[in-house]
Amino acid sequence: MPQSFNHAIIEEFRANGGKVGGPFEGGDLLLLTTTGARSGKEHTVPLGYVRHGDLLLIVASAAGAPRHPAWFHNLLAHPLVRVEIGTDAYEAVAVPAEGARRDQLFAHVTRAEPGYADYQTRTTRTLPVVILERSGPAEGDAPRPAANVADKLMEVHTWLRAQLDHIRAESEAHLAARATHQGPGEPPAPGLGLQLRQHCLAFCQSLEFHHTSEDAHLFPALASRNPHLSEVFDRLAAEHHTIARLNGELLALLADIRTADPTRFRAELDRLSGELRAHLDYEEESLLPALSAIPLPGN
Structure with a gap:
């Protein structure tokens, strides 16, 4: 997506507690902030996601483009990322699934969102499925705030x-x-x-x-x-x-x-x-x- 389009979605997302209009209205959307593999600078992108039990899944589809999106290369270099869903924001470790597990998770993703199956037909690369694992305590389990x-x-x-x-x-x-x-x-x-x-x-x-x-x-x-x-x-x-x-x-x-x-x-x-x-x-x-x-x- 063009950077200006992404920026507008990000601003709307943060201003409205994770809700956006337009083509993404009603969809499951999160913001993913990665650290640039080469630049070391933070980059935020809006992405669709699919839940599978306790797992939070994103797909490096790039709409079926021949190359992986930049955010995927970033998380391979710097696995610790920031996730925003609704009004919740937390750090997570991004873990691409491998082998049979990747195939099982991708099958689940395509059942929930068939568009990803179409993206896979457009490219010879295998679309990575990435699991976002919360790295800190879940909301409600956090320790008392630090006083000093x-x-x-x-x-x-x-x-x-x-x-x-x-x-x-x-x-x-x-x-x-x-x-x-x-x-x-x-x-x-x-x-x-x-x-x-x-x-x-x-x-x-x-x-x-x-x-x-x-x-x-x-x-x-x-x-x-x-x-x-x-x-x-x-x-x-x-x-x-x-x-x-x-x-x-x-x-x-x-x-x-x-x-x-x-x-x-x-x-x-x-x-x-x-x-x-x-x-x-x-x-x-x-x-x-x-x-x-x-x-x-x-x-």
């Missing part, structure tokens, strides 16, 4: 630990499936798979952003108020360098998931996990008392 910087830090640390547990569980399941395959049927695909790759990439990028923000803003501001914690900040900075190196090595394995060795991936993930968990524990023990005295704006 310590609360905010714990929110981030809790999310990082949960994502690390999730990725580890997916890694174990992937290895178990490969190890136990017997008899007829295709063995599990080589490499890591898009689901594991997208979750790990989202985690690694979020971790990098969190530590970069701490180094650039939080730690200098806190150090100026607490000179007696200078040794703590020196240790935290050194740990950031170690974790950044391990994070980079893990990201390198994700460059080509078709040839990545799952066993090596798990070993690298274990190394990062051990360093990160010890780092988070030490940071909380050392800084939370000082951070609890700093209110967030508006509190």
Whole structure:
């Protein structure tokens, strides 16, 4: 869709609580904000969606064009996206479905919205089906609002630990499936798979952003108020360098998931996990008392 047309839909969507007129009136529409694969800038597009149980599905159809839409390339590079439906807005991890699961989900999509089947006939490419997985707590399950910087830090640390547990569980399941395959049927695909790759990439990028923000803003501001914690900040900075190196090595394995060795991936993930968990524990023990005295704006 032309950029000016998209912009008008986005403005109408946000001004009317997710409702729009014209050709999309009455349809299921969401706004997807991705980070540019090359530019690093945010891009928002209106897209139709289909629900399948608890799953929220979008299709990279581009109306049957020969190439994937730009937003699909963006979410492959930066899986953490922002979703707006009605008046609800949240972060999600975008995970393209693969193989038989993709085919099953696409069949469901075409039963709900037959137009996507027509789009598929117009192109030789397989239209990707993308699952948008909410990355934070659902509405009603959210923790109490953060009152100070310590609360905010714990929110981030809790999310990082949960994502690390999730990725580890997916890694174990992937290895178990490969190890136990017997008899007829295709063995599990080589490499890591898009689901594991997208979750790990989202985690690694979020971790990098969190530590970069701490180094650039939080730690200098806190150090100026607490000179007696200078040794703590020196240790935290050194740990950031170690974790950044391990994070980079893990990201390198994700460059080509078709040839990545799952066993090596798990070993690298274990190394990062051990360093990160010890780092988070030490940071909380050392800084939370000082951070609890700093209110967030508006509190």
